[in-house]
Amino acid sequence: MWAATxxxxxxxxTVGAGVLVDIDHGPDLWWTFALRRTPAASFVLHAWEWLLGLSVLAFVLGFPWWLVAVCVGYGLHVSTDHLFNRGRPLAYFFFYRALHGFRMARVFTEGSAxxxxxxxxxxxxxxVWLIDWWKARKARKAL
Ligand SMILES: [Zn+2]
Incomplete structure (x- = not known):
């Protein structure tokens, strides 16, 4: 991106946009493993819709280097996740996940959690240490 722009x-x-996206897994992981609820797949920052929106915005603004860098980093992240995380074909569309109640088992394959x-x-x-600490704390409180 440096060479291109x-x-x-x-x-x-580019690297920041491509890496920081995964921050949105935090709430789902906490929900699923610390609170022991039905595995969730909300990860709101992972969505083809957002890339489309960013791309349209980049077009409207005349392709500023920083927004092109965000689009490339973000797009590479969502693309590789989509290819390698074994979801259903529409799993990386936010509205598809919403339609399925953000339930991991309905959006991804069995065993994804x-x-x-x-x-x-x-x-x-x-x-994992934080989740284990939380579970141990809850167990102590239950006694
Ligand atoms: Zn990701």
Whole structure:
């Protein structure tokens, strides 16, 4: 992006847009594993609709480098998630997930929540520690 736009800041903006998207998994993971509720798939920042909106905005604004960088980083993230996370064909459309009540089992395949937990253990161990701490705290309170 730096080479394409000539703007050095395009690099961190692209990487940031491509990585920070995953922050939206936090509420679903907490809901599912700490609160032990029906696995949820809301992740509001992951959606083809938002990429379409960002692209239209970029067009209207005359393709500013920073918005092109956001579109590329975000688009690569949603594309790779869509290809590799074994969801149903429309799983990465926000309104499709909403139509299915944001239920993981209806949007992704069986066992998706378990795979998400394994990934969490590998990639964000502090989140697993926090969930375990919460469960232990709740168990102590129940006594
Ligand atoms: Zn993601």
């Amino acid at each position: 000539g703007e050095p800041w395009a690099l961190p903006v 378990d795979r998400a937990y394994v990934t969490l253990e590998k990639e964000v161990p502090i989140a």
